[in-house]
Amino acid sequence: MNILIIGGSGGIGQALIQHFHAVHPDATIYATYHSTVPDSTARPVTTSATKVHWYQVDITQEADIAALASALPPLSLLINAAGLLHHPEQGPEKSITAFDPQFFADNVNTNTLSTLLLAKHFMPHLKASPRSHFIAFSARIGSIEDNKVGGWISYRCAKAALNMALKTISIEWRFKLPHCCVLAFHPGTTDTALSAPFQKNVPAGKLFSPAYVAECLAQRIDDTGPEDSGQFFSYDGKVIPW
Template sequence: MEILIVGGNGGIGLAMVQQAAARFPHARLHATYRKQKPSWSHPHVIWYRVDVTQDANVKALSEQIEHVDWLVNCVGMLHTKEKGPEKNLSSLDADFFQQTIMVNTLPGLLLAKYFTPKLKRSAAPKFAAISAKVGSISDNQLGGWYSYRASKAALNMFLKTMSIEWHRMVKHGTVLSLHPGTTDTALSAPFQANVPEGKLFTPESVAKDLLRLIENATPQDSGAFWAYDGALLAW
């Protein structure tokens, strides 16, 4: 089995690489980072430096990897050094919105485009992306976080639409949108104050949950939006 984990240097991404190496000791793992290669290494993990927001980079990555069974995209952003998620309309900013879409939505499209021909050749291909429950339109009670919510809703729509094409063209494949729950990483660090007790998860426990979901998912589940505990989320 060969697994590609995109954004393998992130909080959840690195935990996914480490947990996949432990859970599937015979698998070959491919993992990407953007700037800084993690100091953690493993004999079965091959690292690639890739900016997955760039079409040419994703195309080049697909040309370096011969075979893939699972592709898991863990790339995402909520805030930058300069700007946090918007609390109100007056804080909307065109550049921040575009950057958020570029990081949270675009890589899924590029990865699907260049890796579907490879995944198609697997006996049981799986394409999973880490989304977020706040991308659910019907679950939105609080408002705010305009760019992040919109980018994850767009990602969800992309994954659902892709699952319909896969249902026709890659019938044995499974496409999943996954919500990790609030996880203790750099992304959530400034927003952890109000997380209820027991609801801030470690990257390791989230990675175990998400890998179990991916492993157990079948083509009948394709197009689902799942939380870490297997609960089906509303779009």
């Protein structure tokens, strides 16, 4: 079993690697990082002996994704757990008056473009496996129907566009990759660097550990197949409206 975790250096990505490494010890895990160089003392061991192989990839660059694709074998599971909500110097917008074109472009490139490029370049890898999942971390905030409070416009738009991309890919692959399940996944508010500045008002019991989220996603993978392709799942197994 070959697994690729994009954003393996992130809070949730690390937990996914640890989870799959523990549950599928015979799997070969490929993982990517961008600026956070994996530390073998703090993260799962990164040598080939433990079958976790790291690659440095900028997921906003097609050449990087194409090079990664040409290096990897068929995959039964590809998870895009990379994402962007804020820069150190720039947070999500509280009002349209704070809208910044470059911040918007950064959000779209990281949260949307990456999954489109992964689908384009890894379609043959997923096709070559008898059963496969292609999953991207979205966010409930990307649901148009669920939008009751506004704000965070760049991230919200980027995740909404990601959702449309996944739905569209799932329709194309229904015939071309009939054994592949394409899913959008909402992890809930999870205790990582991405959510750290915004955890103050999270209700008690609603800030999840990355390990819990990894377990939730693994359960969704076990419970779903091609017939579920094109769905947007929450961590608790409920379907979120697009």
